[in-house]
Amino acid sequence: MKQYVKEIVSFILLVSGIGMTWGNAAWFGEGHVRAMWYAVAFLPVGLPVLREAVGCLWEREYFNEFMLMSVAALGAFYIGEYPEGVAVMLFYSVGEKFQDAAVERARSRVKALLDVRPEVAAVVRGGSVVAEVPANVQVGETVEVKAGERVPLDGVMLGETAAFNTSALTGESLPRDIRQGESVLAGMIAMDRVVRVRVMRPYDRSELARVLEMVQNATERKAPTELFIRRFARVYTPVVTGLAVLIVLLPFIYSLAQPGFAYVFDDWLYRALVFLVISCPCALVVSIPLGYFGGIGAASRHGILFKGGNYLDAITRVNTVVFDKTGTLTRGEFEVREAHAGNGFEADTMLAIVAAAEGNSTHPVAKAVVRYVRLRGIEPLAVTDAKELPGHGLSVRVDGREVLVGNTRLLDTNGVTYPAGLASVPETVVVCAVDGVYAGYLLLADAPKEDAADAVAALKSLNINNIEVLSGDKQAIVTKLAKSLGIDKAYGDLLPADKVARLEELKAEPGRKVAFAGDGINDAPVLALADVGIAMGGLGSDAAIEIADVVIQTDQPSKIATAVKIGKVTRRVVWQNIALAFGVKLVVLVLGAFGVATMWEAVFADVGVALLAILNAIRIQVK
Structure with missing residues (x-):
């Protein structure tokens, strides 16, 4: 409540003055007493605004909300409408503090969400x-x-x-x-x-400090709508000021031509002042940036970092999403897909032998094999005389038998015959031979992320149907992955320059807006070229994270659809605020010009629209 002390004092004096007027207090009826009373009520809330107005004049900024409110309040005092002059400044001051509190609350929520560093x-x-x-x-x-x-x-x-x-x-x-x-x-x-x-x-x-800085600086990158409103306000404010002057001058000129027309300066000045109050663009100038910051905050709670409100706008126009494969759609780690025994060996026996051989290796393929075998409830056998053969695999002894586990080159070197088709399989193959006899093989591939298929389905539900995969991996592997996820177009065997060329082809098509999602340093050129670059930030490279416009902290591709949805909600709320502000202001402007609306109604309409717009913007933060 401390920040509202001045407003509370002003409000008490204003209400007391109105009460004494209605109660016909004799001593309060004197003109100079009323003027002094309301002047004291005016000073706590009016002086800060007047100082801002004078400061703007000193900087040669003649048309802004401080000038509008100052002219309106001082004009009301000039024509003897003291309560209304105080009310203009009081409710403007309260509205401004509500706006500041809303922005600070949004900023604090985002910082509290992300800043989990200990203090000691x-x-x-x-x-x-x-x-x-x-x-x-x-x-x-x-x-x-x-x-x-x-x-x-x-x-x-x-x-x-x-x-x-x-x-x-x-x-x-x-x-x-x-x-x-x-x-x-x-x-x-x-x-x-x-x-x-x-x-x-x-x-x-630190990595976390960098994330915090990205979010805190995001508001400096303005969305096109936000920039337009700011430019519009610079034109709008002098225009409405000129119209307010015309409201006073035109009836006077008309009265000179028509002597029968009774022109009362104070009446027309009052209408002009009402016009000035309602024309204040505060609701637009404050609530729209707050809307974008709310969108950035809402995305942060989902582990999505937008580096500016402009990217919230840009992602709503995306109609094509291009994925890198490894680390983006896949986990970047091996997973056993198939296991087959041969030459009379039991599958479980073959797996127990392979797991025994791979048990002490730290190679990703070996770890994937051991994990697969243990998940099937098979215990690896005891191993002796283990020998690593670089580039080929392992030679070990299991229960006194000589075992070879590795790639097909290992069996070729040792003269072991195996099915001919294994040498041409695009995925990673681990073969096994026991005492010189082929015993079976395991087929491994990079495992898709759990939500990869959901990511594609979610994007299609948003009418983003053109989805592609670009990868340096073998074409057969990329095609197989894309088909399993429901993606129609997949390009493999690509160098970074080939990815750039493909993205340039897409961007050259009329109306095409492309988002690219990747995680590696080799993806940096494509991320920079895309209309919206999206980096997998959890384990992605520093280069990718720095260049990207949006960072998915959770490494989940399904969050791309979430980012699009938040962008669309933000954009919708922003335009709702624009329509609300302009609609209400236009009605009261017309009513004020024709003398129907009073300054009280103008004040409540202006502050009320601003507060409604702020509440609507805050609504984004709970998404």
């Missing part, structure tokens, strides 16, 4: 652990993070593997294992043990 870091110095403000921790120092605590700064993992909750950065609910030497980011939560992290970036340059 446990730094290892001189053999002991001391509490320190994260901003004072130097690069190269070591911080200790206990189980359940958040990591305060970006760094490199020291010690053995530990699990981290990364939901603050990626939105993923499952914990992620981070090994020694891998990156740990501010905002992650240590799950199962005390860990130590060597700081690699200062506090203000």
Whole structure:
């Protein structure tokens, strides 16, 4: 309530004055007493506005809302309408503070949503652990993070593997294992043990700090609608000021030509003042930027970062979405799709042998095989004499038998016969031989993300039917993935320059608005070329995140459709505010010019429209 003290004092004096007038208080009937009373009521709310108006005059800005309100209030005092003069400034002041509070609340919600960095870091110095403000921790120092605590700064993992909750950065609910030497980011939560992290970036340059900066700076990139309204207000304000002057002058000129026409200066001045009050463009100038900021905030809650209101507008016009494959539509990790035994071997036996051979390997293919076998409830067998054969696979002994596990080149080198078609399969193949006899194979491929198919379906439901995949992977693999997801056009075997060429072809088509979604550094040129560049920000490259217009923090392609929906809701609310403001103002402007609307009605209409527009804009934030 402290910020409204001046308005409360002014309101009490205004209401008291009106009450004494209605009650015919004798001492209050004196003209100079009433004038002084309302002048005191005017000063708390009027002086700040008058100072702003004088400041604008000093800067040669003659037409703005401060000038409109100042002229209207002072004019009301001039013709003796003291309560209305106070009311103009009082309700304008209240409306402005409501607007400021709404903007600040929206900004604070976004910051609170994203800024999950701890306020204290446990730094290892001189053999002991001391509490320190994260901003004072130097690069190269070591911080200790206990189980359940958040990591305060970006760094490199020291010690053995530990699990981290990364939901603050990626939105993923499952914990992620981070090994020694891998990156740990501010905002992650240590799950199962005390860990130590060597700081690699200062506090203000962490990944999370960069995300915060992107959101906080987003309002500086104005949407076309917002820029138009600001330009319009610069023209609109002097025009309505000129019309207000004409409301006073034209009847006077007419009275000179028609002596029978009774011209009363104060009456026509009052109409002009009503005209000025209702013409104030506050509702438009404030509620529209608030609408876009609300859209940015709503998107942030879904793990989507728009780098400006202009991109909220741009994404609503997208009619073509082009995806990169690896890391965007797929998880970028292997998954066993098929397993087949041969030459009389049982499938479970073959899998137990392969898992035994791959059990101690850290290769992504080996880990995928072991995970697949364990999920089927098969226990790997005991292994001895393991030998790695670079570029080919592994040679081990299992239960005294010689086992080869690797690619087809390994069997070729050792003279093992296998089905001819395996050498030409586009996916990754792991073959197995026991004592020189082919035993079977496993087929692996990059697994699609869980929501990849839903992402395509959601985009089609928004009438975005032209969806393509561009990838450097083999054409057969890209085509198979696209078909499984319901995408008609897929292009494989592409270099970064080939992706750029394809996107240029699309953009050359009339009316085509293209969004490209990718995650790698090789996607940076295409992200920059697209009408809307969308980066997978959870594990995407720094280059992709920096260049993109929109960042999906959760790495979920389905969030692209969510981003389009939020953009459309924001745009709809903004245009609702424009229509509401212009509609109400036009009606009251006409009524005021003809002497039907009073200044009280003008004040309530102006402030009421502004508040309704603000409430409508805030509605976006709950999406």
